[in-house]
Amino acid sequence: MTLIQITDRDGTRHDLDAPDGESLMAALRDAGLSVEGICGGNMACGTCHIHVLNATPGQLPPVSADEAALLADLPDVVPHSRLACQIPVGPVLAGLSILVAPDD
Numbered sequence: 001m002t003l004i005q006i007t008d009r010d011g012t013r014h015d016l017d018a019p020d021g022e023s024l025m026a027a028l029r030d031a032g033l034s035v036e037g038i039c040g041g042n043m044a045c046g047t048c049h050i051h052v053l054n055a056t057p058g059q060l061p062p063v064s065a066d067e068a069a070l071l072a073d074l075p076d077v078v079p080h081s082r083l084a085c086q087i088p089v090g091p092v093l094a095g096l097s098i099l100v101a102p103d104d
């Protein structure tokens with residue numbers, strides 16, 4: 001389990017003990033934090049859009065071309081936007097802080 005700080009769409013902060021080996025999308029979805037993950041992690045829906053608030057260099061996997069293409073089509077994209085389905089949970093994420101992107 002890895003502890004990650006989440007700010008939900010209401011601005012409420014949560015400490016999430018996320019299961020290692022799952023995607024961050026699945027951890028957020030299963031915790032009821034307003035992330036739907038409709039496409040199941042296949043980079044087709046954008047419902048797992050998050051804003052990363054404090055990642056350190058190398059903490060997250062690089063953004064693939066497919067992820068960048070989908071992010072480019074989403075509203076409310078910021079320079080640190082990611083798809084949570086593309087981020088595996090593991091000890092390297094300890095202390096990460098994210099914001100669930102608005103649902104437009």
Ligand code: FES
Pocket residue numbers: 025036037038039040041042043044045046047048083084085086
């Ligand atoms: Fe659909 Fe991430 S779950 S793009």
